[in-house]
Amino acid sequence: MLAFKVPAARVRRMTRLLALLLALLALTLPARAADDISAASRSVVRVVTVAMVDGEVVGFGHGSGIAISPTRIVTNAHVVESAAKYPDNVALGVVPSEGQKSFAGKLIAIDTARDLALVEITEGRLPAAAIYTGPLDSGAEVVALGYPGNVDLATARSANDYITPRTPTRSEGNMSNLQSVDGVAMLIHTAKISRGNSGGPLVDQCGRIAGINTAITRADDGDSPFAFAIAGRELLRFLADAGQQYTSVGTPCLSLAEADARDRAALDAEARASAEANAAKDAAAKLDRERKLARAEEEALAARENRIALAGVLFVIGALAAGAGLLFYNQKNLRNAKIAGGAAAVLVLAAAVLFATRPDAHAELAEEAAGTPATETPKLAQGNLLCTIRPDRSRITVSATTDVPITIGKGGCVNGRTQYTQGADDRWQRILVPNEEATVTVASIDSGGRDYRVERYLLDAETMTKARETRAAITLRSCTANPDELAGLAAQQDAIRSALPATPNERLVYHCQPAGGAAAKAPAGG
Numbered sequence: 001m002l003a004f005k006v007p008a009a010r011v012r013r014m015t016r017l018l019a020l021l022l023a024l025l026a027l028t029l030p031a032r033a034a035d036d037i038s039a040a041s042r043s044v045v046r047v048v049t050v051a052m053v054d055g056e057v058v059g060f061g062h063g064s065g066i067a068i069s070p071t072r073i074v075t076n077a078h079v080v081e082s083a084a085k086y087p088d089n090v091a092l093g094v095v096p097s098e099g100q101k102s103f104a105g106k107l108i109a110i111d112t113a114r115d116l117a118l119v120e121i122t123e124g125r126l127p128a129a130a131i132y133t134g135p136l137d138s139g140a141e142v143v144a145l146g147y148p149g150n151v152d153l154a155t156a157r158s159a160n161d162y163i164t165p166r167t168p169t170r171s172e173g174n175m176s177n178l179q180s181v182d183g184v185a186m187l188i189h190t191a192k193i194s195r196g197n198s199g200g201p202l203v204d205q206c207g208r209i210a211g212i213n214t215a216i217t218r219a220d221d222g223d224s225p226f227a228f229a230i231a232g233r234e235l236l237r238f239l240a241d242a243g244q245q246y247t248s249v250g251t252p253c254l255s256l257a258e259a260d261a262r263d264r265a266a267l268d269a270e271a272r273a274s275a276e277a278n279a280a281k282d283a284a285a286k287l288d289r290e291r292k293l294a295r296a297e298e299e300a301l302a303a304r305e306n307r308i309a310l311a312g313v314l315f316v317i318g319a320l321a322a323g324a325g326l327l328f329y330n331q332k333n334l335r336n337a338k339i340a341g342g343a344a345a346v347l348v349l350a351a352a353v354l355f356a357t358r359p360d361a362h363a364e365l366a367e368e369a370a371g372t373p374a375t376e377t378p379k380l381a382q383g384n385l386l387c388t389i390r391p392d393r394s395r396i397t398v399s400a401t402t403d404v405p406i407t408i409g410k411g412g413c414v415n416g417r418t419q420y421t422q423g424a425d426d427r428w429q430r431i432l433v434p435n436e437e438a439t440v441t442v443a444s445i446d447s448g449g450r451d452y453r454v455e456r457y458l459l460d461a462e463t464m465t466k467a468r469e470t471r472a473a474i475t476l477r478s479c480t481a482n483p484d485e486l487a488g489l490a491a492q493q494d495a496i497r498s499a500l501p502a503t504p505n506e507r508l509v510y511h512c513q514p515a516g517g518a519a520a521k522a523p524a525g526g
Contacts, residue, residue: 036205036206036207036397036458036505037143037145037170037203037205037207038207038460039127039207039398039458039505040066040129040145040201040203040207040208040209041097041145041167041168041170042097042098042126042127042438042458042460042461043066043067043097043126043127043128043129043201044064044065044066044097044145044146044168044200044201045064045065045066045067045073045094045095045096045097045126046062046063046064046065046094046095046147046162046163047062047063047064047065047073047075047079047080047092047093047094047095047105047119047199048060048061048062048092048093048094048095048102048162048163049061049062049079049080049082049083049090049091049092049093050090050091050093051082051086051089051090052089052090052091053089059082059090060162061079061082062079062147062152062162062196063075063076063078063079063080063146063147063195063196063197063198063199063200064079064145064146064147064168064196064197064198064199064200064201064213065079065094065119065199065200066129066145066199066200066201066209066212067126067127067128067129068128068129068131068209068239068244068246068247069128069244069245069246070125070126070127070128070436071120071121071124071125071126072108072118072119072120072121072244073094073105073118073119073120073121073126074116074117074118074119074199074212074235074238074239075116075117075119075198075199075200075212076115076116076117076198076199076212076214077110077111077112077114077115077116077117078112078115078198078214079117079198079199080092080107080110080117080119081110081112083107084107084110084117087107091104092104092105092106092107092119093105093163094119094121095162095163095164095165096124096126096165097165097166097167097168098165098167098460098461099124099165099461100165101124101165102163102164102165103121103122103123103124104121104122104123105119105120105121105122106119106120106121106122107119108120108242108244109238109241109242109244111238111241113182113183113184114184114230114234114237114238115184115214115230116212116230116234116235116238117199118238118239118242118244125436127437127438127439127458128246128247129201129203129207129208129209129247129398130208130209130246130247130248130249130397130398130399131208131209131232131235131236131246131247131248131249132203132204132206132208132209132210132232132248132249132250132253133232133233133236133248133249133250134249134250134251134252136175136178136187136204136210137175138175138176138177139174139175140174140175140204141172141173141174141175141204141205142172142173142174142175142187142189142191142202142203142204142205142210143170143171143172143173143191143202143203143204143205144170144171144172144173144189144191144192144193144197144200144201144202144213144227144229145168145169145170145200145201145202145203146168146169146193146196146197146198146199146200146201146213147168147169147196147197147200148169148171148193148194148195148196148197149194149195149196150194150196151169151194151196152196168200171191171192171193172191173189173190173191173192173227174189174190174191175187175188175189175210176188176189176190176226178231181228184230184231184234185230185231185233185234186211186214186228186229186230186231187202187210187211187228187229187230187231188226188227188228189202189226189227189229190226190227191227192225192227193213193216193227194216197213198213198214198215199212199213199214200212200213201213202227202229204253205253205255206249206253206254206397207397207398207458207505208249208253208397208398209232209235210229210232211229211230211231211232211235212229212230212235213227213228213229214228214229214230215227215228216228236248247398247399247400249396249397249398249399251391251396253397254395256395256503256504256507259393259394259395259507262392262393263392263393263394263509265392266390266392266393267393300359300360303359304358304359304360307354307355307357307358307359308354308355308358310354311350311351311352311354311355311358312351313351314347314348314350314351314354315347315348315351315352317347318343318344318345318346318347318348318350318351319344319348320344321340321341321343321344321347322340322341322344322348324336324340324344325337325338325339325340325341325343325344328340329341379447380408380411380412380420380422380428380445380447380449381408381447381448381449382408382409382410382449383407383408383449383514384405384406384407384514384515384516385405385406385407385408385449385452385512385513385514385515386403386404386405386406386512386513386514386515387403387404387405387406387452387510387511387512387513388403388510388511388512388513389401389403389508389509389510390509390510390511393509394507394508394509395506395507395508396506396508397505397506398456398458398505398506399454399456399506399508401508404452404510405515406445406452406512408445408449409479410481411479411481412428412479413479414430414445416479417478417479418430418479419476419478419479419480419486419489420443420444420445421486421489421490421493422447423444426446426447427444427445427446427447428444428445428446428447429442429443429444429445429493430442430443430444430493431443431493431496431497433464433467433468433470433471433496435468438458438459438460438461438464439456439457439458439459440456440457440459440464440467440496440500441454441455441456441457442454442455442456442457442497442500442504443455445512449512450511450512450513451509451510451511451512452509452510452511452512453507453508453509453510454506454507454508454510455504455506455507455508456504456505456506456507456508457500457501457504457505458505458506459500463499466499467496467499467500470492470495470496470499471492471496473492473495476488476489
C-alpha cells in the first residue's frame, strides 16, 4: 500500500467542499413538523394470526398493537387467543408501520381477564412508546391509533395488503370517564374505532400510551358509539406480572409553546431573583463601606489629634530647653548652653514636622478591584458535573429524567469520547444520530457548564435514513483538537440540524453543578 501526505491547504479545501456538499444534502431532507402522534405511530403494528391445517390456510385474523420495547408488543388477548389455544396450528405475525418487512411473532404472556397479551418479534427492532402514568382528565383530547377493519375493507385489494407495512389510521376524540368493567379499569372515550383497532393504543396529545383499545358499544337506533380502552394502570400491572420493562412518564402533556412559555417564566423569575440578590448584595456592600468609612474617619481624627498633641508637647519641651540654654548662657556655662540649645532645636523641629504631617480628618477607602468581563471567546468549563432535570423548564414526553453525570474535558471533549463543537450562540453541542433508535438527539451545554439541554426528534424511517447518510459523511469516533476535523464536524452538525423539524418532540433542561469524585459515564454523548 502506498502512503502519501495531503498538503494542509488541500485538506482545508476538501473540508470546505465537504461542508458545501453536506449543506446541499440537507436541502434534500424533508424538514417535517415534529408531530407527537406521528412519532407514536411508528410504534404501532398490525398483529396477524394465520391458522393452518395440513399446510392449508383455514383462518386469518388481525388486530393492532404497540411496541413497549424494541422487540416486544402489547395487544389484546382476544387478538392472539387462537395462537394461545392452538400454538402448533396458528402462526403469529407482526407488521410494523414503517419499512419493508414483516416479522414472525412469539406469544410471551397472556391475561384473558385484562384482555392483554405480550408478543415478541423474533427479528428486527421497533421504536418503543412510553406509557403515561399521570391522571387523564375528563374531556382531555385523545387519539386512537391502529388498523380498523372497515378501512381495510375499503382499501385492501389482496391478502398482501394485510402484511405490508403502512401507517396506522388515527382517530381523534375525548376522554369521557374511568369505569370498571368486570373488575378491569376502562377508559371510555369518543375516538372512533372498529374491530381491527383491538390491541392498538389510545394516546394523549404527547403520543404517550394512555390505554389499550379493546371494545366498542353498539350504535343501534341512533345511539352514539363509545369506545373502551384498558386503563394504563391495568397495563402496568400486566407488564409487571410479565416481568417486562417499559418506559413511563407521569408529567402532564404540554405543547411546546406552553413549555416555552414556562421556560421563559422560569428564566424571568430567576433573573428577578438574581437582580434582587444583587441589589441586596450591593446594599449590604454599601452599608459595610459606610461603616468602614465612619470607623476610618474616627481613627483618622484620633490620629490627627494625637499627632497635634504630641507636636504641642514636643514644642513646649523644646521651648523649656531653649529657656534653659539661655539661662546657662547667661551663667557663662557654654557647654550646657549648647546642649540645651541643640535639644531645644531638635524638639521644636520634631514638633514642626509632626504638626506639618498630621493626617487629614476625612479618610478615604480604597476601591476594591472588580472583575471585568472577558472579551475573548468563552471557553467551555471543565470538570465533573452532575445535572438535575428542571421540570419547570422542560417538555417531557418519552424519556426518563434521572440525574445525568457529565465529565467535560479540554476543547469540548465530553465523557472522554464525544467531541462537542461551539455554535453561533456560544453553546457547545453534539448531534447524535444512532444506528438503531429512530431518534436524533441534540445535546448542548452553555460555556459556563450550568445549563445542559437534550432535544429529541422522533423521526420517520426515511428521514432517519437520510440523517444517518449525512452523519456517515464524516467519521469522528473520538475527541480531537485538529481544526480541520472540527470544521468538518461542525459542517456535518449544521447539515443535520437544518434537516430536522423546526421544533423537537421533547426538550429536557438540566441544571448542572460540580460533582465530587469521578463522574460516571453518562448519556451526554456517544
